[in-house]
Amino acid sequence: MERTLVLLKPDAIQRGHIGEILGRFEAKGLKVVGMKFRQFPLEHIQQHYEVHRERPFFDSLVAFMTSAPVLALALEGKDAVAVTRRLMGPTNCAEAPPGTIRGDLGLSFSHNLVHGSDALETARTELALFFDADELFDWTPVAENWVYDVEEELSPAS
Ligand code: IDP
């Protein structure tokens, strides 16, 4: 099982797409293990996007991400990092395929609705930035053995 960080960006909040986007992750079978709705401080978002600090779009990205509340989600599931990125689609919404969140809901490169960690190691760092340990919850959905073939797919060896 992996955990990953997803952010519903200010454009998703402003456009009323919280339910639509959260619903897609839930419908897929990913488990919500943390959720936080907050307008994050500038320094927090700067730290989150630290790898992009030298890029020309850094300041506008940080301004955008602090312009309204963000919904931070911690999602858990098998291959959750890659599965989440596939559901999101590529960065530029205009080129993202139909069926993906960005492909169905947006037209912009920068206002692309959603963030998802790009690797397991990144996910660990990003989850620690957005959530304290006691804000993440271990729980077992009643339908888990219908989402997965538990013996085949959830054994330690799989
Ligand atoms: P990702 O969100 O698909 O992982 P990254 O390359 O990590 O994409 O970029 C982080 C975020 O910065 C993007 O989601 C987007 O909001 C913004 N961004 C990336 N490249 C550009 C650009 O060339 N112009 C404007 N915004 C950009």
Ligand code: MG
């Ligand atoms: Mg990225």
